[in-house]
Amino acid sequence: MAEKAYGLLINYEFCTGCGTCEMACSVEHDIPIGRYGIQMATIGPWQIDKKNWQLDTVPIPTDECDLCAKRVEKGKKPTCVKHCQSLCMEYGPVDELTAKLAGATTKHVLFVPKAGTAAKQ
Amino acid sequence: MADTIEKVETNIEGRDRDDIGNSKEENQFNFGAGVHQEVDPRWKHPGEWQYEEDGMIVTRTSVWSAPGCHEGCGVLVYSDKETGRFIKCEGDPDDPYNRGALCPRCLAFKQVEFHPDRILYPMKRAGERGENKWERISWDEALETCYKEFRRISMTYGGDSIHCLRGTARDNQWQVGRMANTFGSPNEYGFLSGTACYLPRLSLMIMTYGGMLIADFSQFSALRYDDPEWTCPECTIVWGCNPTISNPDFFMGHWVTDAMKLGCKLISVEPRVTWLAAHADIHLQLRPGTDTALALAMIKVIVDEDLYDHDFVERWTYGFDELAERARELSLDEVEKMTWVPKEKIVAAARMFANAHPANVVWGLAVDMQSQGTPCAAAIAALWTITGNLDIPGGMCYTASPMGVDQPSAGAWGIYDLINEEMQKKRVGWKEFPMYRYGLTQAMPDMCLEYCEAGKVKGIWIQTSNGIACMSCETERWYEAMKKVEFVAACDIFMTPTIQAYADIVLPVQTWAEKHSVRAHYYFLSAITGGCATEGEAKSDCEINRELAQYFDNDDEFNRVIERPEGKQKTWPWKTEDEVYDEIVKPSGFTFRELMEHGPAYQKYVYKKYEKGLMRPDGQPGFNTPTGRIEFWSTLFQKFGYDPLPYIEEPGIGPVTTPDLYEEYPMIMITGARTTSFFHSEHRQIPYLRQLTPDPWVQIHPRDAERLHICEGDWVWLENHRGRARQRARVTYEVHEGTIAAQHGWWFPEQDGAEPNLYGFRQSNINQLLANKPGTTGFGADLKCTLAKVYRCKEEEL
Numbered sequence: 012m013a014e015k016a017y018g019l020l021i022n023y024e025f026c027t028g029c030g031t032c033e034m035a036c037s038v039e040h041d042i043p044i045g046r047y048g049i050q051m052a053t054i055g056p057w058q059i060d061k062k063n064w065q066l067d068t069v070p071i072p073t074d075e076c077d078l079c080a081k082r083v084e085k086g087k088k089p090t091c092v093k094h095c096q097s098l099c100m101e102y103g104p105v106d107e108l109t110a111k112l113a114g115a116t117t118k119h120v121l122f123v124p125k126a127g128t129a130a131k132q
Numbered sequence: 133m134a135d136t137i138e139k140v141e142t143n144i145e146g147r148d149r150d151d152i153g154n155s156k157e158e159n160q161f162n163f164g165a166g167v168h169q170e171v172d173p174r175w176k177h178p179g180e181w182q183y184e185e186d187g188m189i190v191t192r193t194s195v196w197s198a199p200g201c202h203e204g205c206g207v208l209v210y211s212d213k214e215t216g217r218f219i220k221c222e223g224d225p226d227d228p229y230n231r232g233a234l235c236p237r238c239l240a241f242k243q244v245e246f247h248p249d250r251i252l253y254p255m256k257r258a259g260e261r262g263e264n265k266w267e268r269i270s271w272d273e274a275l276e277t278c279y280k281e282f283r284r285i286s287m288t289y290g291g292d293s294i295h296c297l298r299g300t301a302r303d304n305q306w307q308v309g310r311m312a313n314t315f316g317s318p319n320e321y322g323f324l325s326g327t328a329c330y331l332p333r334l335s336l337m338i339m340t341y342g343g344m345l346i347a348d349f350s351q352f353s354a355l356r357y358d359d360p361e362w363t364c365p366e367c368t369i370v371w372g373c374n375p376t377i378s379n380p381d382f383f384m385g386h387w388v389t390d391a392m393k394l395g396c397k398l399i400s401v402e403p404r405v406t407w408l409a410a411h412a413d414i415h416l417q418l419r420p421g422t423d424t425a426l427a428l429a430m431i432k433v434i435v436d437e438d439l440y441d442h443d444f445v446e447r448w449t450y451g452f453d454e455l456a457e458r459a460r461e462l463s464l465d466e467v468e469k470m471t472w473v474p475k476e477k478i479v480a481a482a483r484m485f486a487n488a489h490p491a492n493v494v495w496g497l498a499v500d501m502q503s504q505g506t507p508c509a510a511a512i513a514a515l516w517t518i519t520g521n522l523d524i525p526g527g528m529c530y531t532a533s534p535m536g537v538d539q540p541s542a543g544a545w546g547i548y549d550l551i552n553e554e555m556q557k558k559r560v561g562w563k564e565f566p567m568y569r570y571g572l573t574q575a576m577p578d579m580c581l582e583y584c585e586a587g588k589v590k591g592i593w594i595q596t597s598n599g600i601a602c603m604s605c606e607t608e609r610w611y612e613a614m615k616k617v618e619f620v621a622a623c624d625i626f627m628t629p630t631i632q633a634y635a636d637i638v639l640p641v642q643t644w645a646e647k648h649s650v651r652a653h654y655y656f657l658s659a660i661t662g663g664c665a666t667e668g669e670a671k672s673d674c675e676i677n678r679e680l681a682q683y684f685d686n687d688d689e690f691n692r693v694i695e696r697p698e699g700k701q702k703t704w705p706w707k708t709e710d711e712v713y714d715e716i717v718k719p720s721g722f723t724f725r726e727l728m729e730h731g732p733a734y735q736k737y738v739y740k741k742y743e744k745g746l747m748r749p750d751g752q753p754g755f756n757t758p759t760g761r762i763e764f765w766s767t768l769f770q771k772f773g774y775d776p777l778p779y780i781e782e783p784g785i786g787p788v789t790t791p792d793l794y795e796e797y798p799m800i801m802i803t804g805a806r807t808t809s810f811f812h813s814e815h816r817q818i819p820y821l822r823q824l825t826p827d828p829w830v831q832i833h834p835r836d837a838e839r840l841h842i843c844e845g846d847w848v849w850l851e852n853h854r855g856r857a858r859q860r861a862r863v864t865y866e867v868h869e870g871t872i873a874a875q876h877g878w879w880f881p882e883q884d885g886a887e888p889n890l891y892g893f894r895q896s897n898i899n900q901l902l903a904n905k906p907g908t909t910g911f912g913a914d915l916k917c918t919l920a921k922v923y924r925c926k927e928e929e930l
Contacts, residue, residue, distance in 0.1 A: 023388050027376040027407045030808045030824055034236035037820055038220065044823050056865050057406045066410035094223055096233040096376070096386040 016105040017078055017127035019092070021069065024117035025099040028053060028068030032091035032100065039079065039090040048075040049091055070100075072124035078102065080126070142758035142767050148354065149771060153569030156548050157749050160756045161571065162531045162654065163343050164631075164746070165538035168719050169735035175354035177731030178226055181661065189213055190732060191663025192224060192356035194651040195644050196302040198596055198673075199237070199244055199814045202381050204651040205230040206732065207238065209663045213519055216665030218245045218645050227732060228354040229656070233386070236381055236808045240820040244643060245667065249817055249881065251640040252668025260631055261615075262887030266720070269351055270592075271669065273681075274637050278593075279683035281619040281636075285591040287693050289545045291551065292558040293590040295580060299812065300329070303649045304673040306545045308595045309573070313550035314681045315593070317538050318559035319575040323603035323610060326906030326913030327568075329497060332505035335571040335911060337513065340763040342756030345513070345522070347492035348529040349387035352737035357390065361473040361739070363526040364394045367488030369481075370408050371401040371512060372423060372916075373496025378806040380496055381656050382531075386677035388494060392442045397488065399481050401426065403498075403802060404831070404873055405866045414481045417868060420802050421502040421783035421917030422471040426478065427511035428778060429467040431481035432459040433846035434518060436846050440486070441520030448522075448742060448754070451765025451776070455514055458777050470788075472868070486519050490526035497804065503529070503905065504781045505912025506567070511778035514764050523740050531654040535733050536719030536787025539652035544573040546705060550703050552695050563697055565910030566772045572733070578904045584613035590779040594622040594630065595598055595673055596641065601629045601879040601893040605902035605915070606854060623676055626817065629893035632885045640670040647672035650713050650724070657720055659713075675709040716786060718834075729864050774909060783917040784905055790919070797852045797919040798838070802873040803898045804916060813877035828896040829861040830874040832922060837863040840922060847925040851919070855900035858925055872922060877889055 028051055036048035050073060051089070055066035072078075079089035083102075087093065092100045101108065105123055112119055144152055152352065153159065154420060182191045188210045195207050210219040221241055223230035244250075252272035259265035269288020278511065285294055296312035298304060309320040326332070337344050347368060353359040368391060375385030388408065392398060400412035401423065409415045418426055434440050435456045447453045464475040471478075474705045485491050493516050499508050513528075521527035538545075547556060560583060561568050561576025568576055583589050597603075604610035609657070614620075614634050621637040622630070631638055642662075649660035671679075681704035685691055691701045706712045713724035720733060738746060745751045754760035763776075770776040787794040809815060809824040816822060830850060832842060842848055844863045849856050850872070859874055867873050876899065880892040894900065901920055906913050 025393060027386070027389060029376060029386075030236050031234065031239065034239040034820060034826075035234070038242065039238050044819055058865065064405060064410040064415075066405065066407060068407070090222075093225070093232055094234050094239065095237060096384070097389050098231075098386070099389075131600050132327070 014130060016123050016129040017103065018105045018110060018121050018123040019072060020101040020103070020108040020110055020119060020121050022117055022119055023067055023069045025097045025098055026068050026070065029096050031094050032070045033097050035090040035094040036076070039046040040075070042075060046075060047073055049073065067118070069120060072122050074125050076124045077126045078124065140759050144771055145768060147298050149566060150563065152768070152771065153566055156544070158571070159338060159544065159570050160343050161338065162533040162538070162739060163708070164774035165533040166719050167536045168721060169535045170192065171535070172354060172734045172736040175228070175734060181731065182663065184213070185210070187213055187614045188219055189663070191661050193661040193663060194643070194732070195238055196649065196651055196660055197301070197304070198572050198641055198643055200300055200596070200811045201379070201385060202300070202460055203230070203379055203889065204382070204653060204658070205234060205238065207234070209645050211664045214528045218664040220241060220662070221645070228356050229351065229732070230384060230732070231356070235810060236824065237815060237821065239453055240818055241645065243644060243818045243820055244625070245816060247626070248414050250667060251624060251626060251638060252670060254669065255638045257636050264632055264886035266638065274639055275680050275683065276636055278621045278680055281502065282591050282593070283684070283687065283690055285619060286316045286689060289590045291694050293588060294319065294593065295575065296320040296593045296595070297597045297599060298595050299441055299602070303539070303651065304595050306539060306883060307673055307677045309544060310546040310550070310703065311593060311677045311681065313461065313546040314684050316551060316555065316696070316810065318547055318556055319580065321575040321577050321580060322597060322898060323577055323599040325578055325605045325902070325904040325915070326503065326505065326911050327574060328499050328500040328505060328911070328913045328915055330500060331571050332500040332911035333495065333509040334600045335567045336506055336509040338570040339567070339768045340510065340757060340766045341513065343530045345528040345916050346383065346531055347494045349391055351387065352529065352532070354656070354732070354734040357394070361525060363490055364391055365488070365490050366397050367397040367399065367485055367491040369399040369401060369485060369493045371493055371495040372498025373494055374402070374408065374806060375494055375496070376407060378496070397484060399484060403868060403871060404805070414477060414484060416473045416477055416481055418471045418473050420498070420647045420800055420871065421786065423499060423502065424474060424504060424508040424511050424778060425467045425780045426471050427508070427515055428780060429462055429464055429478050430482040430485065430515055431455070431511065431518065432462050432464070434486045435446065435459055437483070439483065440518040444520045444522065445518055448761055449772045450761040452518065454777055454859055455764040458779070464918045469672050485515070490521050490524050491519060492516060492521060492528050500559070500912055501804065501914070503677050503784045503907040503912050503914045505907055506909045507775070507778040514778065517762055521711055523742060525739055527737070530747070532735065533739070534652050534655060535735055535847065537650070537652040537657050537717055539650060539716060544756060546703065547573050549697060550700050552697050561910060567909045567911060576910055577579060578906050580864065580906055581610060582611060584616065585609065587616050589616070590618045591665050592617050592620045592634070594620065594635070596624050598628040598630045598813045600633060601897065602877045605899045605904045605913070607894070607897055609904065610743055615815040626881065627885060628813070629879050629890040633887070638677055640668055640675070642666055642670040642672045646670065648709055648724070651715055654717070656732045657717065657727065658732040659724060661728050672709060674712055678704045678709055685865045710876040783914045785914055785918050791815070793853065793919055797921045798870070799920050799922055800871045801850065801901070801920040802871065802916045803902065804876045805873045810877065813879060816879060817881035817902045828875045828878040828924070829857040829862040830872055831862045831867045832872050833867050833869040834863050834865060834909060835869050837861060842922065842924055847930055848922050850898065850901060850920045850922055852901045852920045854903065855898055857896050857898050859896050859898070872920065
């Protein structure tokens with residue numbers, strides 16, 4: 012485990028639920044059918060009022076996610092981040108990501124998956 | 133309808149209807165074909181075309197079928213250094229088009245490449261058709277059989293008795309057409325009624341705009357959003373399209389979300405609450421098939437409130453007053469009643485769009501998939517034109533022949549010169565539907581079905597088209613008709629119900645990771661580089677065509693009998709497939725090999741080409757139309773006997789047109805909604821993709837589901853007077869109450885492939901409920917606006 016925590020920052024205002032992150036992950040890690048390293052949650056659609064609808068899709072990393080340790084070691088991005096069609100995912104140390112989160116003007120969520128947690132002191 | 137309006141000089145004056153539209157000059161698909169262009173000096177791909185990484189070979193390529201897709205994304209293919217076999221692919225981060233991103237279908241490609249069901253060798257039928265008995269043969273035997281049969285048929289019955297079929301094609305679009313011409317036939321097409329896939333829009337734009345237009349999200353420039361000459365649209369209308377899921381025709385859907393991030397407002401015209409609709413500033417949730425009324429109503433608001441671009445309209449268009457008059461006649465109350473869209477929303481959307489500069493429209497298949505798709509396209513195009521968004525940065529821009537390379541309209545690469553004039557005019561529908569002379573010069577599918585039923589079609593050449601499981605409406609009619617054909621040969625990567633049912637010879641096709649080809653469409657020119665070892669004995673579509681053509685090209689007697697035009701006997705005069713591509717890319721100044729090494733080549737896009745004399749063959753300002761102007765009132769339509777202006781007509785089937793049927797089949801049914809899992813009928817055998825959508829689904833509103841005692845996941849029958857199909861209910865507010873949305877293209881590769889099952893192609897095939905019934909112009913069909921009833925399947929039926 013690293014000294015610092017690492018995570019995935021997702022600007023889910025723009026996640027369209029295309030499924031690219033799920034597939035990129037399955038292919039990269041050869042994940043069997045029925046299991047996922049990152050999986051999409053869909054909330055909605057339902058109508059809130061005359062003008063607004065609730066419909067969010069948010070990818071959630073699972074315990075099978077290793078934040079693409081091998082790719083990151085070679086200086087590459089995790090494959091879900093790299094292939095995201097909406098360019099709404101970011102990988103990095105949590106302190107840097109939280110700084111970005113602090114100025115969020117759109118809907119965001121920060122995941123620190125198991126593989127990204129910091130070593131206990 | 134006015135017979136004539138303000139007199140202007142046209143180039144169709146005094147010409148006979150049959151003499152119009154038969155030349156390449158009149159059928160301009162993308163501007164600049166054949167005209168050499170310099171590479172935009174501001175950008176070059178920074179990488180090598182091939183290099184080594186971690187002991188693997190990495191090859192840069194573009195992805196086009198097979199399997200199919202419309203995009204042509206930049207991809208890095210990793211292959212084994214020793215064997216050359218495919219290992220994996222990733223998006224090319226330096227490619228301006230997809231900028232490293234990829235969709236699930238490309239990412240899952242390894243399961244295509246090494247799928248145990250891939251066709252790897254040429255085969256001939258070993259039993260009766262439909263028995264699923266095949267015998268491996270040599271390429272020589274396979275091609276010689278095809279040659280002998282097509283030669284016999286062409287010489288006995290005439291070249292036009294051979295029909296050449298394709299799916300949505302891509303690079304093999306021109307190949308299938310040219311191959312037909314080699315056989316001596318003008319007939320190339322897919323099974324789709326009314327060619328209701330882009331062609332209604334395409335031919336409309338060619339006839340009245342002198343070229344094809346697409347929303348400008350900076351994709352014409354390799355610098356993309358950083359290009360100082362580009363402006364982000366202030367508003368976009370996504371109309372009858374779900375681009376973030378479908379990645380439609382050469383348009384990556386997420387360019388829309390990119391623009392939203394940059395502040396672009398979004399209007400969604402869409403019967404379903406898709407992700408884009410739910411996130412739109414204004415969502416116009418219309419009744420399927422009523423798009424024209426909505427577009428004309430928006431024009432009415434813009435005209436009434438004087439929000440249109442007077443200068444542009446006066447200087448560059450023809451028939452605006454007549455269009456305005458037709459729009460003014462509308463009552464917004466009636467439009468609201470017809471479309472289900474509250475008139476306040478129509479007004480708000482019209483104002484938002486007209487007040488935004490620039491603004492554009494991302495339109496989709498829903499425009500084509502209504503019987504009056506042509507006037508619908510005309511109305512929507514008028515909307516972006518009167519608001520002054522034509523050929524400006526961030527507006528609606530003319531697609532280019534990239535670097536002067538004319539591959540797309542090379543769908544007609546051959547028809548104007550490889551077959552004689554008499555045979556050109558034997559193209560099915562040429563006389564009856566003159567709009568088919570504009571665009572892809574295809575044969576008219578609905579008439580071809582009748583020809584096939586009458587036994588006039590004797591030979592069929594299929595290149596990657598799964599007609600009976602995918603495009604054919606009234607599937608049983610096509611199914612029976614095709615049985616009458618004497619000889620059928622098919623090229624594909626997998627066995628399909630269509631091949632099993634009819635093919636006498638099957639030829640294995642290379643995947644995009646194995647083949648060489650060229651990606652030339654709209655914006656840039658790039659090489660499809662292959663890079664991987666070929667599985668089995670597969671060859672590229674192009675190479676199969678080239679090799680088969682040699683037999684015909686060397687057959688003097690054949691060419692004499694079919695009366696091949698003088699000097700055109702060598703229809704494929706190239707020694708290798710790379711030589712074919714050298715020829716195609718010639719206007720760019722590259723050889724194929726040089727292009728491969730160079731990477732995607734972009735020219736510098738020029739806006740407002742009509743001011744600079746770049747749109748017309750004579751170099752004059754204006755547009756390549758009979759009047760030289762954009763024609764809201766089409767002189768060609770008038771000549772061909774159609775209403776020259778956009779008009780409103782109810783779908784051919786529906787609550788208003790067929791109230792009796794509506795009583796019995798009370799749900800309005802949309803078909804063909806995309807998922808990211810599949811490209812039409814493809815990918816059903818790919819485990820990672822099938823996992824995303826294991827079964828066909830139909831969306832149904834929760835209140836309808838409750839009323840009909842249908843629960844999430846239930847198998848239900850969708851049925852109307854034409855037939856029925858079963859799909860699984862997905863209960864969701866995504867559809868309007870009273871409306872259902874069913875999937876298309878389903879067959880089950882895991883099931884028995886022999887007759888009568890043919891991989892279960894009838895079980896869930898929604899097209900059995902649809903009609904072969906084209907619109908007035910021969911284009912458009914009511915495929916996304918029909919009627920059905922829904923009820924639960926009995927347990928014993930499953």
